[in-house]
Amino acid sequence: MPDTRNITLTVNGEPMAAQVETRVHLADFLRQDARLTGTHLGCEHGVCGSCTVIVDGEAVRSCLMLAVQADGKSVTTIEGLADEDGMHPVQRAFQDNHGLQCGFCTPGMVMTLTAYLGENGEPDDRDIREAISGNMCRCTGYQGIVAAGLQAAEELRGGI
């Protein structure tokens, strides 16, 4: 029989308890148990960044973290960013700057930039490029994403 553990965690502000197989990574747990399919799996070896979520304030590759390691932690996924007032400034900036095409890498990009901008208020073009250098995108050529990051930074500083 598979080895399982009971975990409790917070997902997008909601408490959640589950019995999980110890070998299941956080991304599969979020997608299959929590039914939050906005977190995408692009490589499952920790390079492409599509599966990035925020765990206790830090951007994490959910394919490299086991679900059991999220026990007691607070997880935010792409589904948890928008609120009743609409999309988060990072999400809006992606639309304004054509920072997405197929949308597959997008949740990981958005979560990476959201975590980054939470700690870095005044990035320049180079800083944004470094911040997303662990996230692969095949559609956009990155330029729209960089522009989105700069716009969101300004808005989060209260400049817009």
Add this chain to the structure above:
Amino acid sequence: MNRYVGAEVLRSEDPRLLTGHGRYIDDIVLPDMVHAVFVRAEYAHARVTAIDAAEARTLPGVHAVLTLAELGEPYAEKLMVQPYPSPAFAQDIRSYPLAKDEVCYVGEPIAVVVADTRHIAEDAADLVEVHYEELPAIVDCRQALEADAPTAHLDTPDNLAGSLAVGFGDVEEAFENAPHVFAEEFLQHRGGAHSMECRGVIARDQPHDEGLTIYSSTQAPYLVRATVARYLEDDESRVRVIAPDVGGGFGPKAGVYPEEIVIPLAARILKRPVKWVEDRREHFIATNQQGDQLWSLEVAAEDDGTIRGVRGHVISDTGAYTSYGLVLAITSLFPLPGPYAIAALDVKLDVVFTNTPTKSPVRGAGRPDAAYAMERMIERVARELELDPAELRARNFVPSDQFPYQPGHKTAQGSPVTYDSGDFHGCLDKVKEIADYDNFKSRQAAARLDGRYLGIGVSAYIEDTGMGPYEGATVRVQPSGKVQIQAGTASQGQGHATVFAQVVADQLGVGIDDVVYQSADTAMFPLGVGTVASRTVVAASTAIFNAADEVRQKAVALAADLLEAAEADLELADGTVFVKGSPTASVGLGELARQLTPFNTQAVPEGFTPGLEATSYNVTKGPPTASGSHIAELEVDIDTGAVTLLKYSVAHDCGRMLNPQLVEGQVLGGVVHGLGNALYERMYYDEVGQPQSTNYGEYFLPLAAEMPPIEIVHLETLSPLNPLGVKGAGEGGTIPAANAVIAAIENALAPFGIVVNDYPVDPQRICELLDQASVPSPAGDPG
């Protein structure tokens, strides 16, 4: 009149995708669904002597382990069907859906395991024991036609899959008395497509109901329907194919794969929906890639650099099978001679088998290879005759007053190749301007004083966009007043829903938010081709434009009756038809739709057909020719071989831009793909055909931190071939990029007399070239 066409309308697709509410293949869950994992070949070429699945079958949660024999008759003896037939085949060798008794590349599917969960299916797949007898493998296409080369398949005479030729003019004459003749040989390698979403298939069989439903992460749902129906010998009405949100395509997802046959058959056998989602390692070994081409060309030129002719030979790798026809080879050859007006051309191409995954188009298909070949000829002539490479291009471009221009050869379908319109000189002038080309030499000289090596490279191209044969669409006004577009074209991120809504909103005088686009479901619209070859905006927007125009005429005619006004006095705006000058005399489009869809005791208005709708098919009238010029500026570190891209400039002409922001997005993505081809992306195989680059630590995709600022200037030379004047924009960014980068590296290293030629080029190769250079480099000199 046009509120939306030509405007930077934000994408209607985005809010859904940005909030995690996209619906990609792996997000779909069907009742009773079980999960499949494939057992794949571990050798590049081997006989399969036995498959032992006994232990796997006993694992709790496993429903079946199916080999080819267990797919049942007639499939146990049935090869995949050819989606792209061609008279140019010497040997059209397709695979079985699962290997029969021979495997011809590492990754070829041998068996499928189906279990309650993906985890259990993977555990069971590990327990399946395949016994092999290894056979000699041919890995390098350059050796595939040698007399003693191993054959990629047992019982075949050689590795030749097919031959093609393209030519015009008197090539003998062009070379005979030419003042200059130069020969070049270069290997082009384009890696995989690497959509960030891998492939995936879900199938459900309901034999007493609607038949087979297949969800596939595909660019071409109608091609999948046609191919699966042919294979299963079923009616197309019994096969429904749906492409959900697709996380990037870039070519390989327009193929039809064994998994698209096996998963439906597994669902049929198990009487349950079956899901398979490819993982990234499988994508590296089992999804089509583009691979190698060896070009051996000669160019004949006048003293002033005018090109008289080009001739030569190409070896093009098709991998183990021809399951994507000869499309890659055809698109490598027929775009010659690019934007250049030359008198004679004679190039032959042999397609060869190797024991590597099937080769198929990747963004641009063979066009980047063809463009690179012509650009290499220009570079060589410019170098030998000490002419400015941009000036040499201008001397050889087709002049703007000669369109439509026919180089002299025929397409693979037999019609004369025709460039419909363009302004090649205008593009070059514009790109030189934004790249500050004329001042580069002083930047280069200043950097050289600091021991830094800057280089600049120019590249030009054409693209035959809007491939036929047709696309169609229905435009329908609903009683709510909202307009529905239904079409056959599947999107993988290009923004179809936004762009096509722009076209319809302008035609019908409604708001952009009042138009909904539905597609990529073969049950929703009857016929379609696929999203490939920068064709959709050309083929489908014309059909949509024409259908919307018909709806407009019908609305005006009915409104004229109702308002007792002349049609000429009516206008459409804000969702109503109104009499010019008296806006209160109006009727809403929704009301007109209601009148045209009456029930029971009501009548259809006399002289009208039911429904405020029209269906239109656009049979394309030849390919609109997109074009452009690129300039790369970069620095080469002669100590490490590292290349730093400093600036990339693009002049791009795709006719009328329906949405400039989306065109820009296509160009940017395309350029970065081309930069990856030039510098990073290489599939490595060892001498027995084992892939050595099967993850993103070993295969480098371009990343944000390495990409330069990219500046784009647009020209809009309208196409005369369609009412909107549009040309395709999906691949032009990629097509010329490799030469711009390679030429810039050569320019930077010109003091050492270095010619790079082969791509991708990595720092190690640049260091080797510097070590071998005729002029010693100061690298490593402590002084």
